[in-house]
Amino acid sequence: MGRKVIITCAVTGSIHTPTMSPYLPVTPAEIAEASIAAAQAGAAIIHLHARHPETGFPSADAALFKEFLPEIKDHCDAVLNISTGGSSVMSLDERLAPARAAKPEMCSLNMGSMNFGIFPLKAHFSEWQHDWEPKLLDATRSTIFRNTFDDIELILSDLGGAGGARFEFECYDIGHIETLAYYLSKERVHPPLYVQFVLGVLGGIGASPENLLAMKTTADRLLGTAYEFSVLGAGGMQMRLATMGAILGGNVRVGLEDSLTIAPGTLAKSNAEQVAKICRILDELGLEIATAAEAREILALKGGDSVAF
Numbered sequence: 001m002g003r004k005v006i007i008t009c010a011v012t013g014s015i016h017t018p019t020m021s022p023y024l025p026v027t028p029a030e031i032a033e034a035s036i037a038a039a040q041a042g043a044a045i046i047h048l049h050a051r052h053p054e055t056g057f058p059s060a061d062a063a064l065f066k067e068f069l070p071e072i073k074d075h076c077d078a079v080l081n082i083s084t085g086g087s088s089v090m091s092l093d094e095r096l097a098p099a100r101a102a103k104p105e106m107c108s109l110n111m112g113s114m115n116f117g118i119f120p121l122k123a124h125f126s127e128w129q130h131d132w133e134p135k136l137l138d139a140t141r142s143t144i145f146r147n148t149f150d151d152i153e154l155i156l157s158d159l160g161g162a163g164g165a166r167f168e169f170e171c172y173d174i175g176h177i178e179t180l181a182y183y184l185s186k187e188r189v190h191p192p193l194y195v196q197f198v199l200g201v202l203g204g205i206g207a208s209p210e211n212l213l214a215m216k217t218t219a220d221r222l223l224g225t226a227y228e229f230s231v232l233g234a235g236g237m238q239m240r241l242a243t244m245g246a247i248l249g250g251n252v253r254v255g256l257e258d259s260l261t262i263a264p265g266t267l268a269k270s271n272a273e274q275v276a277k278i279c280r281i282l283d284e285l286g287l288e289i290a291t292a293a294e295a296r297e298i299l300a301l302k303g304g305d306s307v308a309f
């Protein structure tokens with residue numbers, strides 16, 4: 001197979017809140033619909049969180065995931081990747097419940113504890129649909145997004161070993177790549193590693209081309225040929241950094257989890273709109289887009305028939 005670019009779409013996440021965009025999927029039906037449309041637009045992987053259906057509050061209730069996972073699987077072939085990051089105000093056990101129940105092909109694995117500040121988003125709004133929204137944003141001034149070595153090893157053994165999942169290794173800074181290289185040297189993780197370079201979260205590395213190059217150079221030095229990478233630029237740099245990542249030989253992640261816009265100052269009307277845009281860019285660059293089956297082959301996934309939903 002020649003080089004193909006894998007598109008991940010992260011459809012809702014736990015950063016943005018309902019007041020920020022009317023297009024953010026909230027209910028299981030909305031999450032399913034957004035995921036299927038994103039897959040139809042060209043995404044090979046769908047990265048999934050859940051939300052409380054009435055309030056939109058980030059939720060790791062496995063029962064909510066059970067409402068949308070089979071529905072998405074019935075309507076498209078995309079790889080369903082379940083978050084183990086949840087939100088920084090959840091306990092680790094809460095965060096792992098959906099992936100433990102669903103035994104997915106893929107789940108996220110955040111490679112270090114850090115500040116994860118989403119409180120600056122508060123300044124853009126004066127009225128809120130729900131009381132919890134400004135409170136959650138403020139809470140990120142004092143909470144730690146906890147991903148200790150023990151936590152990482154628990155996820156590797158529980159979901160990787162026993163569950164057969166492979167990982168989207170979310171690296172928010174250079175040191176997280178060092179941690180991944182440590183686990184590679186100890187044979188706790190196995191190639192091909194799928195490394196998500198996350199740029200633009202306050203507390204992690206900033207969203208600049210220079211920083212993306214630094215991440216890539218570090219990963220090349222430490223992980224050599226053992227890895228594939230993808231690029232996630234949070235906020236307004238999403239499309240530019242994804243494009244740069246693709247040019248550098250990587251894959252891309254888009255979706256309303258990480259950016260609500262389709263162009264500066266314009267809200268994206270759907271996740272699929274962002275997927276369609278990155279498809280157009282990749283096409284113009286002469287780059288081919290991976291199908292879900294090709295993504296499974298590239299990332300050595302266990303297959304959609306081996307999950308528990």
Ligand code: KMH
Nearest residue numbers: 013083084085086108257
């Ligand atoms: N929204 C990303 C910056 C996870 O789900 O494990 C972080 C994320 C974490 O995707």
Ligand code: ZN
Nearest residue numbers: 010013083085
């Ligand atoms: Zn996520």
